[in-house]
Amino acid sequence: GQQVMQIPQYQHVQEGEDFTTYCNSSTTLSNIQWYKQRPGGHPVFLIQLVKSGEVKKQKRLTFQFGEAKKNSSLHITATQTTDVGTYFCAAFKYNNNDMRFGAGTRLTVKP
Amino acid sequence: DVKVTQSSRYLVKRTGEKVFLECVQDMDHENMFWYRQDPGLGLRLIYFSYDVKMKEKGDIPEGYSVSREKKERFSLILESASTNQTSMYLCASSFRGTGIIDGQYFGPGTRLTVT
Numbered sequence: 502g503q504q505v506m507q508i509p510q511y512q513h514v515q516e517g518e519d520f521t522t523y524c525n526s527s528t529t530l531s532n533i534q535w536y537k538q539r540p541g542g543h544p545v546f547l548i549q550l551v552k553s554g555e556v557k558k559q560k561r562l563t564f565q566f567g568e569a570k571k572n573s574s575l576h577i578t579a580t581q582t583t584d585v586g587t588y589f590c591a592a593f594k595y596n597n598n599d600m601r602f603g604a605g606t607r608l609t610v611k612p
Numbered sequence: 613d614v615k616v617t618q619s620s621r622y623l624v625k626r627t628g629e630k631v632f633l634e635c636v637q638d639m640d641h642e643n644m645f646w647y648r649q650d651p652g653l654g655l656r657l658i659y660f661s662y663d664v665k666m667k668e669k670g671d672i673p674e675g676y677s678v679s680r681e682k683k684e685r686f687s688l689i690l691e692s693a694s695t696n697q698t699s700m701y702l703c704a705s706s707f708r709g710t711g712i713i714d715g716q717y718f719g720p721g722t723r724l725t726v727t
Contacts, residue, residue: 507654532712543702544655546715589654593713600713601671602647604654 505592507603515611520577522606524590533573534591535564538605544589547575580610615639616719618703624725631690633722635703642708644686645716646670646678648699655702661686662708693726700724 504527514520524533532551536544548557550566550573557564563576577584587605594600619634637644645660647670657670659678667678675697679687686705690697700723704716 510652534715536716543718543721544704544716546717549712549715551712591655591716595712600657600660602655602657604652 505590505601505603507590507606509606510604511607511609513609513611514580516582517579520580520584520608521574522588522590522608523572523574524592524603525572526592526594528571528594530570531593531595533566533593535573535575536589536591537586538589539586542586577608580608582610582612584608585610616703616705616717618701618719618722620722621720622723622725624727625690625693626727627694629690629693629726631693631724633688633690633701633703633724635686635688635705635719636684637686637705637717638684639705639717640683641705641717642683643706643713643716644680645704645706646676646686646688647702647704648672648697649702649721650699658688693724695726698724698726 506525508523534549535547538544548564554568555566561578565574587607589605590603616637625631643662646658647655649655656672658676661667661680677689700721702721703719706716707714
């Protein structure tokens, strides 16, 4: 089955700094989803990317899907303490009905 | 708002017991999922269902079974609980979408401890 690597595993930033997490697959994907899980909470759906090279923005968050549809990134500009949590990617490959979550990137923000 | 509810937030069971985890969604979603979440491993898919009475194995189905008799309800069954099944169990649901699975809505989770 496909392998999904998410890096880094942890990231600690000062408030106001930028943050990026990367999701890399060994195979071409159909689509990718991003989720955020606050400490003690459950994952919350953020966005879905489907098209090669797609870029979507949500306020300070920018999501990209690679041209080869094998990797994706989530970038947060000027982090705030409310951004604290673990960010997961979920990679989908439909020709073999395969869905897999990355291990997540845990973000902490120092005020 | 979509609501996904799980029958228990915390559960303690003994080794060898049969365990039922229930999940109910109120948004008429076709797809429902069961995951377990362990530190450093992210979410791993146990089973999912894309319709009533339909099920597909995920990455780690061994030791688990599922039941979906009604569209809104998806049950996870541990036939004989073992200590290595101690984990956080998360249920999710989504629309089927046009050829793809739409974003998933998660329940609050059940923290199961098997002693």
